[in-house]
Amino acid sequence: MLDTLDPADPSFARDPYPYYAHLRTTGPAARVALANGTDAWLVTGYRQAREVLADPRFSNVPPRAAGRPKPDSPAQRARGCLARHMLNTDAPDHTRLRRLTTAAFTPRRVDALRPRIEQLTAELVTDVAARLAREGTADLVDAFAFPLPVLVIGEVLGVPTADRADLRTWTYQVGSPADALPAGAVDRAWTSLHGYFTALIARKRRAPGDDLFSALVHDEAEGGLDDGELLAMAFLLLFAGYETTMNLLASASLLLLTHPAELAAARQGGPARWAAVAEEALRHASPLEGTTWRRTTEEVDLGDGVVLPADASVLVVLAAANRDPGVFPEPDAFRPGRYASSGERATERAAERAAPHAAFGHGPHFCLGSRLARLEAEVALPMLFGEGGRMPAFTLAADPATLPYRPGLLVRGPRHLPVVSAGSSG
């Protein structure tokens, strides 16, 4: 009998960890029946997760959609553009796209974004503080964790300040369930984003800016990216970058609000300790719960008695790999000390620095935005939680066990994070 899994179940979405721990007892990868009638192999072991992600026998190219009607509405065409992005390709196509993109995403260019990220964060923190003073309550997801990554992607793409509000609205709408908005709103948002990015690329071809995306538009090496590839890249940067980073900021905030001793240690520890908080939040609350789907191109023996057949659907569950007890002692505990720098480590229970987490993936598709995501967290968390800053003292205004999470196996993080000024009854 196969284990069954319903990713839409709200209690699974909130806390999938007991299920993954159970699956792990059956082996480092297990075949499960999904509620939609298909079945898939879920990889939960840390070592096996990294092996799969580095192994060319696992393909990222989605299977041909036999019999699926051709996209015929503007919204479907807009969504179709996403299918051409590099996460959906294997070598050699992927190698070429990745080389061109890496050439634009240099550490120097990413680090140069710090002052702008600090400024955008300061503006949002001021807004949250004003809301708390005015209303006594604020939602850290709506008011902080969601807008910051979208604004930062706006910087990466070189979207003019006047257009940022539109970008934020469309991003919010395409990420919303269709029945949460008036009829047609989600489709209109897709079409607007498509039209906007098409015009943006044309503008950047005529007049490049000093943003990262302009560097991609004007990279002439190997012929550069064509307009279709650039459009897919703009969509990919937006979607790979915003919801993941939003989840990191929201989950790290929730962990700090529920672990006051760790919050106090971060406040005393300075930048290195905030960086350790971000690392441990990435491990403990992996913002991308599973990678994108892969398919075996031939039979693969993963060891430990696990043999995946050819043409099997495979999901590497990063959230499970990051809590593999064979690699991370006390995996369910939130202990930033695991990633503390060597100077701090003497005071920590963990004598050794922990293994690198797998939250950014591994192998050829390793996250292109990891440096940017870390930079955002290392700027945002101390500004939101640091003492003596713009924020008044605040506390969580909900039972963590009842917070809603987005259903599904791909991304994971609280959808709302209500806080109240400290001392208020909420």
Ligand code: HEM
């Ligand atoms: C906390 C935030 C983030 C997390 C946890 C994360 C995680 C990941 C993971 C696990 C992958 C590999 C997926 C797979 O192998 O199927 C990936 C790929 C990717 N990420 Fe991120 N990501 C984050 C933020 C960002 C940001 C800010 C950007 C860019 C603005 C970005 C751009 C990309 C791109 C372009 C890829 C595809 C790389 C390729 O196919 O070669 N990510 N990300």
